Amino acid sequence: MFSQVKRIRLMAAVLVLSGAALFAGDLYLDDGQYYEIDYTLNGSLWIENASVGLYNPARITGFVITGSGSTLDIHGGQIDYMLLVSTSNNGLPDGVVTIYGTDFAVNGVA
Secondary structure, eight states, rough: SOOOEEOOSSSSOOEEEEEEEESSEEEEEEESSSEEESEESOOOESSSOOEEEOOTEEEEOOEEEOTTTTTEOOOSEEESEEEEEEEOOOTTTOEEEEEEESSSSEEEEE
């Protein structure tokens, strides 16, 4: 479906604990590409006009905003605070969130 898959690597401090990477800082994606997240993001995630796949053991410690023109495919992981779907840009289609399976939680609720 997508011609290119990018794995996100932030230019930030990385702390390795028990083999899992912890990335510090918020992340804003708006370049029309597809990204896979399967690590801990110590911050929030804004998605507008991009596509993101969230996979275990992904953990977003802040909130996730899925804005206009974006898709979020959740295959597992957790969001510690909240998930918000926004329609802020009238020139782009509404954001779409699809949850696959039951291995996912927002604010501790599966």
